[in-house]
Amino acid sequence: MRFDIVADVHGHASKLTALLSKLGYKLKNGTWQHQDRTLVSVGDLIDRGPEQLETVQILRRMRDEGFALVTMGNHEHNAIGWFLTDPNEPSRPLRAHSAKNRNQHQAFLQAAGEGSPLHRELVEWFMTLPLWWETDGLRVIHACWHPREIAVMRDFVNQEASLTKDGVYASFAKGHPAHNAVEILLKGLEIALPAGVSFFDKDGHERTNTRIRWWDDAATTYRSAALVDPETTALLPDIELGPEDRLDYDHAASVVFGHY
Numbered sequence: 001m002r003f004d005i006v007a008d009v010h011g012h013a014s015k016l017t018a019l020l021s022k023l024g025y026k027l028k029n030g031t032w033q034h035q036d037r038t039l040v041s042v043g044d045l046i047d048r049g050p051e052q053l054e055t056v057q058i059l060r061r062m063r064d065e066g067f068a069l070v071t072m073g074n075h076e077h078n079a080i081g082w083f084l085t086d087p088n089e090p091s092r093p094l095r096a097h098s099a100k101n102r103n104q105h106q107a108f109l110q111a112a113g114e115g116s117p118l119h120r121e122l123v124e125w126f127m128t129l130p131l132w133w134e135t136d137g138l139r140v141i142h143a144c145w146h147p148r149e150i151a152v153m154r155d156f157v158n159q160e161a162s163l164t165k166d167g168v169y170a171s172f173a174k175g176h177p178a179h180n181a182v183e184i185l186l187k188g189l190e191i192a193l194p195a196g197v198s199f200f201d202k203d204g205h206e207r208t209n210t211r212i213r214w215w216d217d218a219a220t221t222y223r224s225a226a227l228v229d230p231e232t233t234a235l236l237p238d239i240e241l242g243p244e245d246r247l248d249y250d251h252a253a254s255v256v257f258g259h260y
Contacts, residue, residue, distance in 0.1 A: 001037075001038055001135075002036060002037045002038070003037065003038050003039075003040045003069075003138070004023050004034075004037055004038070004039050004040065005039075005040045005041075005042065005140070005256050006019065006039065006040070006041055006042070007041070007042045007043070007044065007257070007258025007259070008042075008043070008044040008073070008258045008259065009041070009044065009045055009049075009055050009059075010044055010045070010046065010047055010048040010049045010055075010075070011045070011046055011047060011048055011049025011050060011051050011052040011055050011107055011108070011111075012048075012049040012050075012051060012055065013049075013051035013054035013055040013057075013058055014051060016055060016058060016059075017032070017058065020032045020039070023037070024037070025037075025039070025067075030061060031061045031062060031065045031067060032058060032061075032062055032067065033062070033065065033067040034067065038067060038068060038069060039059075039062060039067060039068040039069070040068070040069045040070075040071075040133075040140055040256070041059050041068060041069070041070040041071065042071055042073065042140055042141070042142050042256065042257060042258040042259075043070070043071050043072050043073025043074070043075070043076060043129070043142040043186075043258065043259075044073030044074065044075045044076070044142065044258060044259070045059055045070070045073065045075070045076065046075050046076065046079060046107075046108040047075045047078075047104060047105055047107055047108050048107055049107065050107070052107055052108045052110075052111035052112070053111050053112065056122060056125075060125060069133055069140070070129055071129060071130050071131065071132060071133055071140055071141065071142060072126065072129035072130065072131055072142065072162075072163075072186065073142045073186065073258070073259070074142060074143065074186040074187050074259070075105075076126040076129060077126075077171070077182065077186055078095055078101070078104070078105065079105065079108060079122075079123055079126055080094070080123055080126055080127055080168060081093065081094035081095030081172050082094075082095045082097070082101070082105055082109075083119065083120070083123040084123070084168065084169075086169075087169060094168075094169070094172040095172065127162065127163060127168060128160075128162050129162060130157070130160050130161035130162050131150075131153060131157060131161050131162070131163065131182070131185055131186070132145070132150060132161050132185065133161065134253065136253075137253050137254060138253055138254055138255075138256065139253050139254070139255040139256070140255075140256050140257070141185060141255065141256075141257050142185065142186045142257060142258055142259050143184075143185060143186050143187050143188040143257055143258070143259035143260070144184050144185055144187075144188050144189050144214055144247075144257065145185075145249065145255045145257065146181075146184050146185060146189065146214070146247060147250070149180070149181035149184045149185055150181075150185070152177050152178065152180075152181040153167070153178060153181050153182070153185070156170055156171070156178045186259075187211075187259070188211040188212075188214070188227070188259060188260070189211065189212055189214045189247055190209050190210065190211045190212070191209065191210065191212055191225075191241070191245040192208060192209050192245075193207075193208050193209065193210060193222060193236070194222065194237060194239070197222075197236065197237060199228065199232045199235060199236070210222075210225075210226040210227065210228060210236075211226075211227040212225040212226060212227060212241075212245070213225050213226075213227060214247040214249070215249055215255065215257075217248070217249070220240055220241060220246070221237075221238050221239055221240055221241060222236045222237050222238070222239060222241065223236045223237065223238040224238070225241060227260060
């Protein structure tokens with residue numbers, strides 16, 4: 001099987017269909033399809049762009065008809081948490097309805113109609129998306145293929161690697177192993193900087209942690225591993241990461257991811 005892999009469409013359906021057309025996919029009976037290739041989406045279908053529902057519809061139809069594989073991104077996971085409430089405290093959403101979170105999610109909420117039957121339907125579909133997918137020679141995940149955290153999540157997913165009902169709730173329970181695992185799988189591996197070292201992000205917030213280039217075997221120091229802008233990179237110490245901070249990918253299969 002041959003694959004075309006796309007990441008982080010974020011509500012830009014027109015750009016997606018232009019890409020599909022360029023890759024040789026044809027729109028037949030309302031579904032984009034290719035006679036001998038399968039599209040793989042590594043998640044983040046929603047938020048930001050102007051064509052939220054159209055983007056989901058395209059990839060949902062392709063998946064339902066067997067022309068695409070779609071894994072979960074952190075934005076689909078966030079959407080689940082925004083919609084669902086804590087079963088032990090029904091008035092509290094699993095993901096806080098803060099101004100920051102609402103601003104990030106507003107494009108989707110407006111398009112779906114917050115709290116509407118359509119909103120519920122789309123969230124229920126998001127819950128069917130697997131956290132990862134693999135076949136001989138290929139692994140697909142949104143942000144980080146971390147064998148230890150994947151092993152943790154096997155108790156919280158079904159055979160298709162989609163979150164179970166208990167897995168959904170556990171993935172939003174701060175401090176729970178499932179929450180920690182999903183944070184890494186869908187957002188990336190983050191490590192603490194050495195004592196006394198920090199930097200300011202684009203929003204002016206001081207950071208003492210950084211996400212790292214987990215896939216890069218040569219990224220063995222804080223300076224070479226940190227996923228930050230070049231100016232910040234130059235400020236970080238060029239000293240070796242501790243063994244607990246590195247993820248040595250086994251290279252048993254090619255891994256494809258998006259997010260960054």
